Amino acid sequence: MHSTNTGDWSSAYIEAGTGEFWRANVALFAAAFSTFALLYCVQPLLPELARVFRVSPTASSLALSIPTAGLGIGLLIGGSISEILGRKSVMCTSLIASAALTIAAAMAPNWPLFLVARALAGFALSGLPAVAMAYVSEEFHPNASGLAMGLYIGGTGLGGMTGRLIAGFLTDAFSWRWALGDIGGIALCSSVLFLALLPRSRHFRAHEPSVTELLATAKSHLHDRVLLRLYLMGFLLMGSNVSVFNYITFRLVAPPYRLSQSAVGLIYLVYVFGIASSPMAGHLAGRRGSRAVLWVMVVAMLSGVMITLAHPLWIVLAGFSLISFGYFGAHTVASAWIGRRAGSGKALAASLYLFFYYAGASILGTATGKAWTNAGWPGVAASIILVLGIGTAVSVRMRKMPEMQTSGA
DSSP: OOOSOTTOHHHHSBOTTSHHHHHHHHHHHHHHHHHHHHHHTTGGGHHHHHHHHTOOHHHHTHHHHHHHHHHHHHHHHHHHHHHHHOHHHHHHHHHHHHHHHHHHHHTOSSHHHHHHHHHHHHHHHTTSHHHHHHHHHHHBOHHHHHHHHHHHHHHHHHHHHHHHHHHHHHHHHTOHHHHHHHHHHHHHHHHHHHHHHSOOOSSOOOOOOOHHHHHHHHHHHHTOHHHHHHHHHHHHHHHHHHHHHHHHHHHHHSTTTOOOHHHHHHGGGGHHHHHHHHHHHHHHHHHHOHHHHHHHHHHHHHHHHHHTTSOSHHHHHHHHHHHHHHHHHHHHHHHHHHHHHOSSOHHHHHHHHHHHHHHHHHHHHHHHHHHHHHHHHHHHHHHHHHHHHHHHHHHHHGGGSOSSOOTTO
């Protein structure tokens, strides 16, 4: 599972600036783009789904919460399967299956079957995120892994943004079914690009872990005080981000804004700030250390939520831009830190991080629906401010913790 030539970084690993570096990053970017387009394309459609299937706003959020829960559960399996079958094959299978299931969801005749298809698509997606993180930590030179992780996470941001935009426009022009079907087709095309461009793994060694070994490794990760706090940060960051973008759609289609589905989809253009912040944060973390960057990004996200309490639309959009900038930057730093911190069992360490990450999306993304029902946007914002206040305290405390494993750490 690890390189047998750890002393010769320059010849054994993918280095920044090389042709292989860019081929690998284009492949990973395409996979990340498709994964998050498939997962988040329903988010601007929640009001439309609530109308068509005659369900409440909280119930409509299950269209996103259920697949993220399935993804989180599957992550604990996908990372282990990749230890046996290899990184590339698992990621490619994951991408094709989730695209096909998204097309199936577009054809679902009723709400229960729609949720079943979405749940299965989320589970199928689990073969990509943690495995991609493990691939980056295994195959890229340490000096290039932060930038590579930032570019990968930038791809997730572009995919999430584009999937939402396409869904909004196609729903206005045709229907939500056309929207989901087209996004599934785009993901199928991306899987071909991924298969053609991603370099083979040179440092992966097939390894069939026993249940005892897996539990021992998981226990080790969960007893590492730095990894444990990074898992908590993943829960808080993703839960906050999904909550914000779930219920902003309901706010903006209602008075006084009364925006159309296409216009609501355009709100997700603020993700360009996240796409920019991902490689920037990864680069800064490589130069100054993750401890010096993580807390700054969390504070930026918290500040953005506070700004959204204003009423003028342009100020609300400024707040969402800052949320996007801070969220993607923080997620990039935490993701790269996981790979460096885990001495062994990197895929499992990444899977655990993403399990908590998507658990945050599923739990907080639905729970804040109660805040929306009871108090509207101020209730949602207050809930997220509390969550990110905890995240700020945790990330500031982590400034005193060692980034790499040391005895007793």
